[in-house]
Amino acid sequence: MEFFRDTSFDFMRLRRVCLGLSTVAVVAALGFIFSRPLNLGIDFASGTQMIVQFAEPPDVQKVRGLLEDAGIESASIQSFGTEEDNSVILRTSTADDGGEERTVRIEEMLQQHYNSGVSGFDLNRQGTEALASLLLEADPDDQRASGDDIAAREHYRAASAEVMAHRRDEGLIKDWSAVQPGEALSAAAVAAIRERATFGNFAVLSSDNVLPQIGSELRRKGLLAIAFALAGILAYIWFRFELRFGIGALAALAHDVAVCLGLFAFAGYEFNLTTVAAFLTVIGYSVNDSVVVFDRVRENLRRNRRESLVQVLNRSLNQTLSRTALTSGTTLLAVGSLFILGGDVIRGFSFLLLIGVLVGTYSSIYVASPIVLIWESSFGRERRQKRAAAA
Amino acid sequence: MNRNLILRGLLVLVVVGTCSFWAFPLADKIQLGLDLRGGIHLLLEVLTDDALRAEAQKDIDSLVQELDEKGVSGVTGATESPVRFRLTGVPPDRDELLPDILEETMPYWTWRRTGEDVIFDRRPDEVNNIREQAINQALQTIRNRVDEFGVAEPVIQRQGLGSNRLVVQLPGVDDPERVKNLIKNTAFLEFRLGVYPPAAGVPAVDTQEILSQYGGTLPDHLEIVPQDERDADGNVIGQVYYALEKRPVITGRDLKTARAGLGQFQEPVVNFSLTHEGAQIFEDWTGANIGNPLAIVLDGRVQSAPTVEGRISDSGIIRGQFTQQEVEDLATVLRSGALPAGIEYLEQRAVGPSLGQDSIEQGTRAFGYGIALVLVAMLVVYRGSGINAMVALGLNFVLVFGVLAYFGAALTLPGIAGLILTIGMAVDANVLVFERIREELHNGRTVKASVVSGFGKAWSSILDANLTTLIAAIFLINFGTGAIRGFAVTLTVGILASVFTAVFNSRLLFDLLLSRSGRVERLSI
DSSP: OOSSSSOOOOGGGGHHHHHHHHHHHHHHHHHHHHHSOOOBOHHHHOEEEEEEEESSOOOHHHHHHHHHHTTOOSOEEEEESSGGGOEEEEEEOGGGOOGGGHHHHHHHHHHHHHOTTOOSEETTTSOHHHHHHHHHHHOTTOOGGGSOHHHHHHHHHHHHHHHHHHHHHHSSOOSGGGOOOOSSOOHHHHHHHHHHEEOOSEEEEEEEEEOHHHHHHHHHHHHHHHHHHHHHHHHHHHHHSOHHHHHHHHHHHHHHHHHHHHHHHHHTOOBOHHHHHHHHHHHHHHHHHHHHHHHHHHHHHHHOSSSOHHHHHHHHHHHHHHHHHHHHHHHHHHHHHHHHHSOGGGHHHHHHHHHHHHHHHHHHHHTHHHHHHHHHHHHSHHHHHHHHHHO | OOHHHHHHHHHHHHHHHHHHHHHOSHHHHSOBOHHHHOEEEEEEEEOHHHHHHHHHHHHHHHHHHHHHHTTOOSOEEEEEETTEEEEEOOOGGGTTHHHHHHHHHOTTEEEEEETTEEEEEEOHHHHHHHHHHHHHHHHHHHHHHHHHTTOSSOEEEESSTTOSEEEEEEETOOOHHHHHHHHHOOOOEEEEEEEESOTTOOOBSSHHHHHHHTTTSOOTTEEEEEEEEEOTTSOEEEEEEEEEESSOSEEGGGEEEEEEEEOTTSOEEEEEEEOHHHHHHHHHHHHHTTTSBEEEEETTEEEEOOBOOSOOOSEEEEOSSOOHHHHHHHHHHHHHOOOSSOEEEEEEEEEOHHHHHHHHHHHHHHHHHHHHHHHHHHHHHHHHHHHHHHHHHHHHHHHHHHHHHHHTOOBOHHHHHHHHHHHHHHHHHHHHHHHHHHHHHHTTOOHHHHHHHHHHHHHHHHHHHHHHHHHHHHHHHHHOOHHHHHHHHHHHHHHHHHHIIIIIIHHHHHHHHHHHSSOOOOOOO
16 A cells, blocks of 8 residues: 655645744743753652552552651652552652661551551561561471471472462452462461461552662763764764755754653653653654655755755655655554553653654654755855855 | 575574574573562662771771880870871870881881871772772672572672672562661671679669669770560560670671571571681680670670570570571571671662563563554555565564573563564664665566665665664663663664664565566565
8 A cells, every 4th residue: 555656745835834833842842841840750860769559549648648747758649550550659859868768768657557457477568588487487388397497498488489479460469368279388388377477458569769879870871871872873964964964954853852852841751761761762763764854865966956955855755755654653553552551660751752753753854854945045055156156 | 596595595594593592482581671570679889988997997906005015005096087097195206116016017007197196097009909808798798698598690790890889680589678688787796795684684674773783884894785675576675784795705707607497495596606716715715604694796786695504615506586587687697707898778679570560561562562553554555565574573573582682681671662662663674675666666667676776775774764773772772771771772683683684684585586487577565
């Protein structure tokens, strides 16, 4: 199937309108970015981030109140995942400076309020090794009689891993039906667990803690990575193309970075390490799109020297239109499924890729080429020659 | 079929065969990153200043002692910085003693007098030596401890040369707090003579009770050490106090082995044995102190204070109100040796297995749908040649997984995202070529000529387009930590593989098609 066979759209006719629109978009984006701070993730802002799953649907307001009572101010708490996940993601900045112990403090606070009736070994908060120790102490399978504690520990570690596998599938153990005898888990061991352990009302799915010196280091490294990548791409374009095309690609790139960053900030996603990765990809993609068009322009210029630049640009854009649409289309399909199905952990990342592809495609047609035209009419060879003739 | 085709076919087969060998079965060959598998990532700093201060303190003590032996008494010393200390009380006319003492036992200090005091500075090369040693010893100690923990494929390494940071990655471990404590544990163990209460007596309820025994001030050689009282669940409910000799009989350094075991009431205890040297000291001391209490002190807390009932030579039991987990950790830490310096966790990331599981499911689903949608699009748009693109895409993933497996690069969630992005980009090279072939066909060329010229003309665009993305990806690899690097690696490999499959392999398929039956009139594109 061919969508764009021998098209002859006059893209350049719209150049003033589109450049105007793009300028407005860039200014709006920059204004938005600078009007309020970016939502920095803990990679860059440093601080603590925890994802906690509860047995019952959690009250976000209540958790926030608890954190404030515990002296942890400026915490952000949002629900995480789907509704039946009963999970929240909570983030605190380093302002309250709990240092490396902050995660412990938050867990203790949660323990006090959600597990007030729960005491003893908590299957939802302890890990495989701890449960193995508990079983070894109880020794329901009479493994220690032989005197070989190492083998006994291995035995109970396998049993313990089987219990914890349920937590892996469910996130949280909610009732004893999750703890059933199995391959490595004997009925006696299950009885021992039931007797000695219990399960609390929340489980910590992940916890991250970043100290300020690491945060500032990562910020610096992230900026450096973007700067170097930009410089590298520019150097390549400078090497491969004439100046005017370089300027066009650069303008499209700047446009894409600004607009994407603005949209990203507007959507309120968190800016973290993975976002930097997505950004660099968007940069690569943006240039990629412009470069394919310019490749064609260069080829057409060589072949037909009598055509005006406007005509050549239009013709090249039409010739590459099918490719532009198709590549953007397939990439959008792939990135779109990532955005919809990829889950909350990388939602911001896939959002950035998604808008990056859209904006990058637009700019390769309506920013890069018009800028080449403007550059040419202001500083180009013909203009210079005319000036020289007039003088 | 001509030779050239056969050779190219062979090359593709060899590359694909090798990569399949590396990549399959995927479940065994592809390592999952911590974010997918669950586990702990720690970045910690060895506080080497601690080690320097400790070394300086040792030297202060022996300097003071040497001076005392040479008739200069009342000298005191204090560290001013990790690499400098100040001695007070050395009369200026006895300065000539210092060079001799320094040269004999501690030539790495330079000294100068400032008024009443003498300032000592450690030579810079020696400072570096001590820092290096501390880091290497910490690395070894932590490795020993983690090995005991039974982690498969742990990563424990220095973060770059000359850095005082260590990276610890423990895949699959689901007890982050326990691991953190285990690694950081100083477990400073001492056996000390108990002075109050006397043998089999009841410990003091407060420090006042002990002080009153000595008329209000404690003798210099004694120290008050607390013991935690615990309830049945192991929670600390109060403290009692002992007066102990300051000087330990033996310390954790004298231990040869330590093992978790069971005591006479089936309670968890640590069994230990002593080094040859330690055993000798202990045997003499216990022989001389039968009937006296022996306090076992761990990190400044009395664990138990049994009465010495007879001569003990080379092994014994550490008893306390321990849980099984505590004795296991204690045995591990005692066995692994002491940390030379304190540790600070700069960065800690713990991912539970259930979150990783969700990420894997979501990632695979997105991957599956993405690939299916792209393939359908390619088939609709390019019909027969779409199959060519499908083959290229399939091979592309074989190559990417093969290279990932070969280099042991872990697949992370951003890595899966990189793969999904690669799907979109991988077809780009095909699209560029196919579009060119179509154009040439429209211009009335023969199928064969169109294919040749389509590939030829698309090449420059393919090169430019992929190189720009490649440049960005390579900077990411260098910048990247953990998960990001995973993304950059899959993207880089994906780009390279897509150029190979689209240009080399697609061309081969077209050429095979064209060489089959003399003259091909139509191409499904």
